[in-house]
Amino acid sequence: MPTTDEIKQRIESAIPDATAEVEDWTGGGDHFRATVVSPAFAGLSRIQQHKLVMDVFAGEIGGSIHAFSVKTQTP
Amino acid sequence: MSEQQTENPLRDAISEAIRDNEVILFMKGTPEAPACGFSMRTVQALQATGAAFAAVDILPDPRIRQELSALSNWPTIPQLFVGGELLGGCDIVTEMYESGELHEALGVEAPAAAGPGPGETADPGSAPLGIENRLG
Numbered sequence: 383m384p385t386t387d388e389i390k391q392r393i394e395s396a397i398p399d400a401t402a403e404v405e406d407w408t409g410g411g412d413h414f415r416a417t418v419v420s421p422a423f424a425g426l427s428r429i430q431q432h433k434l435v436m437d438v439f440a441g442e443i444g445g446s447i448h449a450f451s452v453k454t455q456t457p
Numbered sequence: 458m459s460e461q462q463t464e465n466p467l468r469d470a471i472s473e474a475i476r477d478n479e480v481i482l483f484m485k486g487t488p489e490a491p492a493c494g495f496s497m498r499t500v501q502a503l504q505a506t507g508a509a510f511a512a513v514d515i516l517p518d519p520r521i522r523q524e525l526s527a528l529s530n531w532p533t534i535p536q537l538f539v540g541g542e543l544l545g546g547c548d549i550v551t552e553m554y555e556s557g558e559l560h561e562a563l564g565v566e567a568p569a570a571a572g573p574g575p576g577e578t579a580d581p582g583s584a585p586l587g588i589e590n591r592l593g
Contacts, residue, residue, distance in 0.1 A: 428549045429531075436532060443532040449495065450533065451548050 383411045383446055389439075390416075396438045398422045399457075412448040419455045428454070468524040475528075475538045478511040480563060483525055484535040488512050495547035499535045502554035508563040539563060 384392075386404040393402040393416060400420035407413040416435065423431040431454040436443060443450050475481055480503075486492030488500045492514075503510050515521045515534055526532055529543045537544045539562055544550065553559040560567055 428553070429543055429545050432545065432549060433530070440532070444526075453548065453552070 384414075384442070385411075386414065389414055392438050393418055393435060397434055407449070407451065412446065413451075414447060414449070415451040415453075417453045417455070419457050421457055423454050423456045465524070467520055468528060471521070471524055471528060474511070474513065476541050478538075479540060480508055480510040481538045482510055482512045482535055483515050483521075483538075484512055485514070485516050487514050492516060493534070495533070496535045499537060499547045499550045502551050502559060503537070503563075505554065506560050506563055506565050508560075508565045 386406050390402045390404045393404070394400050397418065397420045400418055400422065402419075403417045405415050407415045418435050420434075422434065426434070432452050435452045435454065436450070439447060439450065482499065482503060484491060484493075484496035484500065486496055488504070491497035491500055500512070513521070515525065522534060525534075525536065529536055529538075531543055531546065533546050535546055535550075537546070537550050544562060545553070550559060553562060557567065
């Protein structure tokens with residue numbers, strides 16, 4: 383089961399110049415909420431922005447990560 | 458990632474439903490009885506806009522979700538499609554609702570001005586997926 387720190391680090395290393403804040407939504411270790419700020423989101427639609435973040439966890443969302451809530455922002 | 462031309466009636470039925478319904482929500486449960494909090498919030502945002510939407514419960518057959526996610530390249534449920542394109546899941550839909558962008562995307566007036574429209578009948582061609590058209 384991934385931790386909030388792991389998730390934060392994986393997002394920040396996968397998306398250019400990203401800073402991520404990750405919280406465990408329910409305390410159960412499988413519902414996460416992430417706020418990600420990156421200049422890489424500029425000019426992308428919301429769905430494209432979220433996909434950048436979702437793609438970091440391809441295959442895990444719906445599996446070990448039951449729910450993953452994302453909010454994206456440009457700096 | 459290429460489009461498979463193999464015989465896949467379920468995937469074809471999902472593609473058709475997305476194409477044939479201007480606004481279609483794939484969710485867990487039904488608009489009356491959502492089976493997940495994320496589906497519930499998405500339905501509530503949609504209903505609050507007053508826009509008509511079709512809804513598909515993905516729970517009866519796990520293959521629906523499998524094929525849907527393969528098509529949309531989006532891992533989670535719910536998924537809202539507008540004009541044949543994936544608009545987003547719960548986060549995006551609620552964020553867009555709060556900012557007023559959802560009304561714009563659905564082509565409806567702001568909530569205060571949106572009244573209930575006339576009822577819509579279910580599309581008979583959508584029967585295999587159990588699609589129901591809904592008014593908010």
